[in-house]
Amino acid sequence: MAGHWIAVAINVVVGLTLVWVLVRTIQGRPIERRIVFVYIALAVATPLFMKLEAPLAETPEVQSIVTTIKELPPGSRILISFDYDPQSAPELQPMAEAFIKFAFKQRHKVIIMGLWPLGPDQANQAIRAALEDPSVAELAPEYGVDYVNLGFQSGNEFVIQGMGSAFKNMFPQDERGTIYDNIPILRGVTNFSNVDYVQVFSSGKPGTREWVQVAADRFGATVGGGTTAVQAPEMYPFLRSNQLIGLMGGMTGAAEFEKAVEELGKANTFLLSQMFAHATVIVFVIFGNIAYFRSRRRDASTDAPTPGGIS
Template sequence: MSTRLKEMLVVAVMTVFFVIMYWGKVDGWMTGFQFSFGLSMTVVALIVVSLLVILYLTLQGKMIGRRVVFLYVGISVTLPFFMSLSQQIKISPEVQTLYDGIAELPPGSVVLSAFDYDPPSAPELQPMAESFFRYCFNNDLKVIVIGLWPQGPQQANMAIEKVMLDESIAAKNLQYGIDYVNLGFQTGNEFVIQRMGSDFKSMFPTDYSGTPYDELPLVKNVKNFSNIDYGFNFSAGYPGTVEWVQVAVDRYGLKMGAGNTAVQAPQCYPYIRSGQLIGILGGMNGAAEFELLTGTVGKGTKFMLSQSFAHMIVIAFIIIGNVAYFRGGRKRKL
């Protein structure tokens, strides 16, 4: 059988599988499944044994292909979705201080949240955003949303829609324009923040859906950062937390916390020690810690097991790769 034919066969089998599963979901008989604790542990043991076999083969001089590594990473991320295992989450000082900063805000405080990310960063930042809105709405904080990234305000709307389904929040009957508002995206990066320091309205003449600024009760009396009690930036890069710290915090004295992707977090940690940021949620781990503090179990917590498994696999393959490297006299390539 030719390679092309094999590839087409695999695609056909996968397509049939996907169609059946989807049909099951729509029809209602596929409600998802979960491994028992015993089966979960057996799966983990099998993965460990297979890794030991790979290590043994490597020591024998038989190298594995890169696709095997991809397969293991995929398996290590996927299988924990179905496992009945949980992971202990410890609260780090920077997440605790961030939470304390929000917790001391009295009801009615105005919080500015800047959504500077797009869908690719959503797995890390969306759980943070949902926990943040959940906390704000449950504690009667008024939220103003803006975005320096075009898709940021959309991400905010998605988080708000999800949080509004919570019974405790739905019961509050929160009103758009009074309890929360989405001013939308504005181009100009840090120059937008600079102008907001003197006049919000000049940068956001309308909200996300085109309503003029002065017709929104929550913001019509908000002139600049002096009318904001707390700022929170969800950031995946530039423009993001660095720019907010440089302009809004250092120039205009805004009290601020941030939720960053893990890539960006190390760049922002020095701002905590110097007092420029109150705290940081760093990556998915930060999201899980914040969920723990706010008393919710969201995707941040659920995904941490996959994250940990994937890290273990990466570490295992770093060891195997080094074994291959040194065994090959530092010349052979994997």
């Protein structure tokens, strides 16, 4: 609790020093670029120690995923593709962990694969985190029966294309070397028509776009996306046209999903940091604009360029 109050106090002091930055900006005296870095670092770090909950709005794109999973009958088969690596884990790992926990609690069967080499390792981490949850551990999901990790397969969208004919052709064995036909969860699973829902966690190419293009539009699979914030704007057109059933975009999407399925995790912890960082960026954008317009006015009156804003 002491950490919380120290962090709050630091933020109050930091907030007050912004007045000093504003005064300097109005005076046309530039502040050091590195001072902005310090502000951002504090804005990101101090909220990690706070015991506050960031406000979060409900969005239809995230709720749609929750509703779709809830409406599936228990025992439905969910295919999850982990198309990212550790670089994108801060955004995607929390939503993957929450999704797997939710799927297990709904008693669904989970089939995991990856189009990125490190995706299946991220999946194993998410599975481990899910199994540590007492309510999931109680259900005792069994490997091969309730979930399976098919591993990585190279070939990008050509792999999805091949899965449209037969999953077995693309994944003759699972990650542990077990032959496809000997894995109980995969009995009767030939192609996308035997899978009830496809969830993609992606941070680039191949990713959600390729799953929409091939699995959804070509083979009629129901696809939901979980993407990094960078990728999210590109996915919204697919969402509007119902080519994509739902979308979790970045940390905010992850936090909202965690909240919707009552699996509060890292995304909700990180959201406060993100909120503070965004506020800081907005403040400095405003300061930058003030400096710019002041320097323009000064240039017009003196006809001599003077530095302003952030150097």
